[in-house]
Amino acid sequence: MVVKVLFFAALYERVGMRQVTMELPEGSTVAELQRTLAERFPQLATYGSSLLFAVNAAYVPSNEPLRDGDEVALIPPVSGGI
């Protein structure tokens, strides 16, 4: 299956792209996607546990299973507002 991965803020600057598509085995979870991403983008490795994930614009736990066509966002600690 193929999912779209979105990068924002510091992650966007580290990766240099707003989004990538990733091919994953059927039934992969968000955590598995994170491992695959860290192989392709070693510059993401330092983030680890401070990242949250959203699938189709809603926060999910890292054991969330993914489906073909999902839009997955990596959410570093937020700092909006003021």
Added chain:
Amino acid sequence: MMRIEIVSHSLQPGRLIEEVRRDESGAVTLFLGVVRNYNEGRRVLYLEYDAYPDMAVKVMEQIVEEARQRWTIDDVAIEHRIGRLEIGETSLAVAVATPHRREGFEACHYVVDRLKEIVPIWKKEVWEGGEEWIEGSLEATPESAKQS
């Protein structure tokens, strides 16, 4: 009623006040987030905000629903600006119309605190000789981000 938007132009808080006020509301509470020139000992030149706009709007809608379970709110308007903001410019405007003042203060306070905790918006501070994406809310979890 509510209106929530991520925009890239300068905010006009007076419009939000007019938009939310209604005959049954005895209080209109307005909060503005403003770019300040100094943070943690550094002289800030400007800020840059990034957002995941679709999700940011959804999460702010969720926060307003949470506030509505706690207080009577007649209307709310929220605008968050993204892109480059200079010192003194407004990054966030929250206007809340309520029957009475206490619920207005409390609801506005709640919305702004919760926004800083879970809404996918980020700011980069640029100062003389460097820049950094600020990592504000380190305690947020998928559970704490769920409707409470």
